[in-house]
Amino acid sequence: MNKSSPRWSDLRTRLVSAVILVCVAGVCLWQGGFLYDVLILLAMVGLVWEGELLIQQPLRTWRGVLLLLWPIVAGVSALKGQWLLALGMLIPAMAFGVKTSIPVIVSVVGGLSLLWLRHRGAGLESVLFVLSVVVASDSCAYLSGRIFGGPKLAPSISPGKTRSGALGGLLGASLAGGCVAWLTSGHLIIGGLFWGAVLGVFSQSGDLLESAVKRRLGVKDSGYIIPGHGGLLDRFDGLLAAAPVAALLSLFVSGHAFWAFQPVDLVSGSAHYTISQGSFSHE
Numbered sequence: 001m002n003k004s005s006p007r008w009s010d011l012r013t014r015l016v017s018a019v020i021l022v023c024v025a026g027v028c029l030w031q032g033g034f035l036y037d038v039l040i041l042l043a044m045v046g047l048v049w050e051g052e053l054l055i056q057q058p059l060r061t062w063r064g065v066l067l068l069l070w071p072i073v074a075g076v077s078a079l080k081g082q083w084l085l086a087l088g089m090l091i092p093a094m095a096f097g098v099k100t101s102i103p104v105i106v107s108v109v110g111g112l113s114l115l116w117l118r119h120r121g122a123g124l125e126s127v128l129f130v131l132s133v134v135v136a137s138d139s140c141a142y143l144s145g146r147i148f149g150g151p152k153l154a155p156s157i158s159p160g161k162t163r164s165g166a167l168g169g170l171l172g173a174s175l176a177g178g179c180v181a182w183l184t185s186g187h188l189i190i191g192g193l194f195w196g197a198v199l200g201v202f203s204q205s206g207d208l209l210e211s212a213v214k215r216r217l218g219v220k221d222s223g224y225i226i227p228g229h230g231g232l233l234d235r236f237d238g239l240l241a242a243a244p245v246a247a248l249l250s251l252f253v254s255g256h257a258f259w260a261f262q263p264v265d266l267v268s269g270s271a272h273y274t275i276s277q278g279s280f281s282h283e
Helices: 011-030 033-054 060-080 083-088 090-096 096-120 123-148 165-183 189-217 233-252 263-267 268-279
Strands: 152-154 157-162
Touching: 011 033, 011 123, 011 152, 033 060, 033 189, 033 233, 060 090, 060 096, 083 090, 083 165, 090 096, 090 157, 090 189, 096 123, 123 157, 152 165, 157 165, 157 189, 157 268, 165 189, 165 268, 189 233, 189 268
Parallel strands: none
Antiparallel strands: 152 157
């Protein structure tokens, strides 16, 4: 009787979960507006809920309720155009304590970045770019590592990750960025390849950082809500690291996709103007 290799035993579950996630996220991303906003707000609350449980913070208390409401207030403030107020909520969040505030900060920064990107010009393309890069990075790293194996990338942090997987993930991220750039604009392929690779580095860094945190806490997964992938933090660790970088780049590229960013844009003053206006385009 043939038995599946242990290295591929969870592949089917991972693929089914990934397909469902992609379908749900794809519909919300395509529709934009209310559906997309609700999805991001729910994800922000879920990230705080999962993160606080990881550090054994009780949530059935007034303090726990306040923690779960924090990202909703920040997100709604941002959707009303009060971006500085939304970002400013990161500072009082520290009153919960450094350890307790980390899930809130991660959730708010990541969530606001995804809201910002979708509501700006070329919003659909921008979020699609980030998602494609992160998914390609994660998938290609997984497949490359399983196929080629070899030396470990950071065995003291994540024993399962290999250098071949990291290189495969980086290549996949770059190609995904180039493809999205070409499909959505017909040019800027070099920018897409370059920023795809950069976001791929951040995506893998987010993955490693989350692995280090889990190792310190002595847990294998951040949760069990996504079969084959673990928890929300397990699935979105790369996205939570890459999306803020893309949002930051978009501040300097007014009216264009963020992968059109060039060093000369740093001195154009677009960032100050854009965020001080606190405005974005609604489809």
